[in-house]
Each structure stands twice: as C-alpha cells, then as structure tokens.
Amino acid sequence: MFIHKIDEEVSLKLIELKDAERIFELTNQDREHLREWLPWLDMTTKIEDTKGFIQMCLKGYAENKSLNAVILFKGEIVGAASFNTIDWSNKNAHIGYWLAAEYQGNGIMTITARALTDYAIKELKLNRVEIRAAVENKKSRGIPERLGFVNEGCIRQAEWLYDHYVDHMVYGMLAEDWNEE
Template identity: 65%
Template sequence: MFIHKINDELSLKLTDVRDSKQLFELTDGSRSYLKEWLPWLDFTVKEEDTKAFIEGTLRGFADHKSLSTVILFKGKIAGTAGFNSITWPNKTAYIGYWLGKDFQGNGIMTKVAETLTEIAFNEYGLNKVEIRAAVENMKSRSIPERLGYKHEGTIREAEWLYDHYVDHAVYGMLAREWEQKKHSTKKQV
C-alpha cells in the first residue's frame, strides 16, 4: 500500500475501497461547502458512489494513468489529492485536490501539493505539473501561487458547474524551475 508521510500529522495514502465509508461521510458533511467549486457532488449521493469512484482511481493507478490518494491529517481522512491524469508522452501530470470544510486553514493543501510536485519530478521523472482552478476560487488558486507555479493563462468556460460555466486559471511548474526554486530556497536559509 502506498503511504507517503509528509510530517508527523500529515500523510498521503493510496485510495482503498475500505476508505469508502469515511470518505463518503467527509464528502457528505462538506457537501454545501464543496459544491461551490466541485461539479461531481450530485453524482455522489451514497457510499456506493464513493466506492465506485475509488475503484476507478485504482484502475487508473494500475494502468499508470493517474494517482489518487486520501489525505490523512492526524489519522483522519481530510480530503483527496493526486494526479487526476498523467500524460506520459508529454511527461505531464495534472494535480487535483479537495479538502473537507473542517480541515481548512491548517496549511494542509499547500504541503500536499508541494509533496505531489516533488513526487512528479523526483519519483516519476516528469517534466511538468499543472494545477487548474476556477478563476474565482481564490483559495484553490493560492496553492500553486504559494508554491511558485507560473500562471500560464485562462481557459474560458472550461467547466460546467451545475448551472453555469466557470473559467479556469492554469498554473504550471517545470522540473527545472522546481529545482531552481529549491536551490534558491536553500541559499536563503
């Protein structure tokens, strides 16, 4: 089983069907909060829906097309994060994430996205990582901005969100930029 410890309180664990109940309860308890920016909540109405999602992510992982993890914070599932897709010919991964409402404000997602970026470059040998977020979703956009990702542009009407389209801000980080950032950070310390 894939478990990546970030620090004493925070880890990433490969999704597992045994997580279905706890992940569904987190989703259901955060439904109104998450619905502002996530389009799939109307399709996740019972634990079996979460189980089917997890089974799909495990197939994606087995086929080397994605990586989906649950975020463990102090031993509890706090959300999910991973590579929604990996395009091997272009050596690019696309990070996606969400966090339950009660886990906000702990710096969790910045650490998680930083860890996933490290995994993409240092373990998977990829060249680029992208993070996309709705233009008006400032909380989600702050993650790549905090990590030094470059805003590469905006995709108009990129996603249908229940009753309207939202534009997506696209952020990218190249492997060489990540290495330069790490070296400049070490020099400052």
C-alpha cells in the same frame, strides 16, 4: 501500495475501498461547501457512488494513468489529492485536490500539493505539473501561487458546474524551475 509521509502530521495514502465510508461522510457533511467548486457532488448521493469512484481510481492506478490518494491528518482522512492524469508520453501530470472545510486554513493542502509536485518531478521524473482552479476560487488558486507555479493564463468556460460555466486559471511548474529544498 502508495504511502507518502509528508511530515509528522500529514501523509498521503493510495485510496482504498475501505476508505469509502469516511470519504462519503466528508463529502456528505461538506456537500454545499464542496459543491461550489467541484462538479461531482450531485453524482455522489450514496456510499456506492463513492465505492464506484474508488474502483475507477484503483483501475487508473493499476494502469499507471493516475494516482488518487487520501490525505491523512493525524491519522484521519481529511480530504483527497491526486494526479488526475499522468501523461507519460509528454511527461506531465495534473494535480487535483479537495479538503474538508474544518481542516482548511492549516496549510495542509499547500504541503500536500508541494509533496505531490516534488514526487512527480523527482520520483516519477516528469517534466511538468499542472494545477487548474476556477478563477473565483481564491483559496484553491492560492496553493499553486504560494508554491511558485507560473500562472499560464485563463481557459474560458473550462468547466460546467451544475448550471453555469466557470473559467479556469492554469498554473504550471516545470522540472527545471522546481527548486524544492
């Protein structure tokens, strides 16, 4: 079981089926907020959808292809962060994340992304960590920018969000550039 304590208030824990109710509750209460930038909200309409997602995450973890964790703040699930993919042959990982609206603005996601980057480079011995965010999603883009990721450019029409395409900014961090204290 993956558990990673970041500080006194924030930890990451491998997602489990027992987390489905809380994750679905957060998804449901923040549906409109999350839907602005995440493509899966319309496919998550009942708790069984969340359970199916968790089962897929656990399969990816068992196959060493991904790592999906819940973010615990003061012991309560407040969002999720993951290595959506781990590419062992190229030694890179892609970080994804979301956080319930009421917990935003407290630095939780920045320290979470920092911890995942540190873990990828120091523990998994990966060479590259990537974060992508929609060009207009300023809050999400601020995270890799605060962490010193390099803005590597824009991928046009990278993602279909319900009724329109969004461009993505790609941010990368190389192991040789990661100077985390």
